[in-house]
Amino acid sequence: MNADDWLRTLTAELHQRRVAADAARHVVAEAATHLREGGGDPWVVFGPPQQYAGAVVESIGTAPGPRPGPVRLHAAGITKRYGRRTVLRDATLTVRAGQIAAVVGANGCGKSTFLRICAGLMSPDAGEVTVSGRLGYCPQSGGTADFLLADEHFVLIGAGQGVARGPARRAGRAAARQLGWEAGGDVQARHLSGGTRQKLNLTMSTLSAPDVLLLDEPYQGFDQGTYVNFWDQLSRLRDAGTAIVVVTHLLNQLDRVDIVLDLTPAHETGWHAPGIQGGRP
Amino acid sequence: MNRLVTVAEMTLRELLRRRGVLLLLLLMPLTFYLIRRDAYLGQSVRSLLLGVGWAVSTAALFATTAARELEPRLRLAGYRPHHLYLGRMLGLWTVGLVISVPFFLLPMIDGADLRYGGLAAALLCSVAVAAPFGMLIGALLPRELEGTLLLLTVVTVQMLIDPAGSGARLTPFWSSREIATWTVDNTDQGYLSRGLLHGIVVTALLALGVAAVASVRLRRRRHLRHLPVG
Numbered sequence: 001m002n003a004d005d006w007l008r009t010l011t012a013e014l015h016q017r018r019v020a021a022d023a024a025r026h027v028v029a030e031a032a033t034h035l036r037e038g039g040g041d042p043w044v045v046f047g048p049p050q051q052y053a054g055a056v057v058e059s060i061g062t063a064p065g066p067r068p069g070p071v072r073l074h075a076a077g078i079t080k081r082y083g084r085r086t087v088l089r090d091a092t093l094t095v096r097a098g099q100i101a102a103v104v105g106a107n108g109c110g111k112s113t114f115l116r117i118c119a120g121l122m123s124p125d126a127g128e129v130t131v132s133g134r135l136g137y138c139p140q141s142g143g144t145a146d147f148l149l150a151d152e153h154f155v156l157i158g159a160g161q162g163v164a165r166g167p168a169r170r171a172g173r174a175a176a177r178q179l180g181w182e183a184g185g186d187v188q189a190r191h192l193s194g195g196t197r198q199k200l201n202l203t204m205s206t207l208s209a210p211d212v213l214l215l216d217e218p219y220q221g222f223d224q225g226t227y228v229n230f231w232d233q234l235s236r237l238r239d240a241g242t243a244i245v246v247v248t249h250l251l252n253q254l255d256r257v258d259i260v261l262d263l264t265p266a267h268e269t270g271w272h273a274p275g276i277q278g279g280r281p
Numbered sequence: 282m283n284r285l286v287t288v289a290e291m292t293l294r295e296l297l298r299r300r301g302v303l304l305l306l307l308l309m310p311l312t313f314y315l316i317r318r319d320a321y322l323g324q325s326v327r328s329l330l331l332g333v334g335w336a337v338s339t340a341a342l343f344a345t346t347a348a349r350e351l352e353p354r355l356r357l358a359g360y361r362p363h364h365l366y367l368g369r370m371l372g373l374w375t376v377g378l379v380i381s382v383p384f385f386l387l388p389m390i391d392g393a394d395l396r397y398g399g400l401a402a403a404l405l406c407s408v409a410v411a412a413p414f415g416m417l418i419g420a421l422l423p424r425e426l427e428g429t430l431l432l433l434t435v436v437t438v439q440m441l442i443d444p445a446g447s448g449a450r451l452t453p454f455w456s457s458r459e460i461a462t463w464t465v466d467n468t469d470q471g472y473l474s475r476g477l478l479h480g481i482v483v484t485a486l487l488a489l490g491v492a493a494v495a496s497v498r499l500r501r502r503r504h505l506r507h508l509p510v511g
Contacts, residue, residue, distance in 0.1 A: 119357065120357075120505035123504055124504055128504045128506065129505045130508060131505065143350050143351060145347070145351055146296060146347065147294070147295040147299060156288075156291055156355065159287035160358035160359030160360045204358075205354070207357070208357075227314075269350055
């Protein structure tokens with residue numbers, strides 16, 4: 001990573017951590033000047049950009065985030081059984097406009113099931129879900145058509161909303177660019193790499209400008225840069241008022257979310273009744 | 282209407298890009314025709330029609346299975362179940378009609394003396410029945426192998442059953458067989474009308490079956506309440 005990359009990552013980190021825009025610009029400009037005049041490897045001078053951003057946040061604090069808006073998703077008392085096995089028991093989650101909720105838990109604890117129930121793709125044995133506005137859903141894998149091009153996927157999703165082909169294509173390409181992907185080629189989905197295919201999957205879910213966005217570990221196969229872009233995009237969507245629920249097992253990202261729902265069963269954690277836990281302060 | 286046409290178009294695009302599948306779709310009826318070529322012409326034409334029916338059913342089965350994971354998210358994107366299954370059916374009917382053209386011309390080139398209007402009607406019946414038939418199997422049996430085996434069973438029964446027996450009328454492609462008899466053997470008009478009626482009724486029933494399964498699978502779940510953005 002050269003100095004420019006380091007500064008870019010620092011900028012993204014400061015933005016991600018909600019450092020006020022003016023202060024972030026000032027910090028990056030100072031670091032750039034220091035590197036230009038003093039020379040040296042930024043990793044040696046300042047350390048990893050994430051760590052430096054953390055130190056900046058500790059020193060100057062963060063700008064207050066926009067106040068969460070009205071409730072967009074309310075899932076109450078969700079219980080689901082497969083035969084005799086109960087995978088979800090009384091799970092509850094409320095997410096407001098402008099919030100990110102992370103659904104975490106051990107393998108097989110029902111994270112994807114919970115999300116599918118919230119999306120209305122599966123019925124629970126008990127409980128109900130209320131959604132205000134339009135719903136977007138990105139599955140863990142699949143959900144694309146092997147023999148269609150990315151543009152054709154955008155047209156297909158756009159037609160569902162009554163969007164004409166040209167604007168749907170343009171919107172899809174623009175959303176893909178946010179993830180660092182130029183989607184306009186003539187490559188069929190089956191020939192895309194796993195990570196790029198997930199970018200297509202994710203782009204499709206944001207294309208209809210959903211008020212509630214449900215993401216089931218959408219970053220499978222992402223490289224580091226795309227992963228950073230992914231969280232940047234989530235921050236942008238959150239700031240624009242989208243309520244986001246993301247299933248994740250990467251606990252190091254939990255400081256970036258507002259709410260954590262841990263679905264690990266009580267007998268594994270000693271903790272019962274999964275519900276809302278604090279995330280990002 | 283735009284949604285319906287878009288789904289039909291994408292189904293068509295997907296199938297046309299599967300060149301290997303297209304080749305096999307053409308090869309299957311051709312083989313059926315040629316294998317009976319030395320025998321009685323009627324058998325050859327009936328086999329051809331069955332081959333077309335089987336080929337289109339198989340394409341419909343695979344298209345339905347492939348769309349299984351995509352359809353729920355299309356539903357969330359604003360499509361209603363009928364846009365999805367009718368659009369797909371339209372796309373499959375179009376593919377079926379396209380692959381029927383060379384098989385309409387084949388007996389002509391072969392110098393067969395038959396009623397070509399009847400051949401066209403029999404091909405139309407085969408394609409009309411085959412698309413919803415394959416889709417229904419694909420909707421009921423989510424795994425391709427099970428679906429293919431069931432198709433194989435039905436087509437084998439169709440091939441071996443006595444066409445004059447009452448049980449034959451329960452097989453999906455009986456219509457094209459009846460019309461083929463009128464086409465090749467110059468029988469009375471009753472064969473044509475019975476065949477057409479059977480084709481229309483079976484197509485309608487199968488399409489209704491597809492509609493019922495899709496409406497259940499893609500239904501709006503009762504636990505989910507949608508409110509307008511406040």
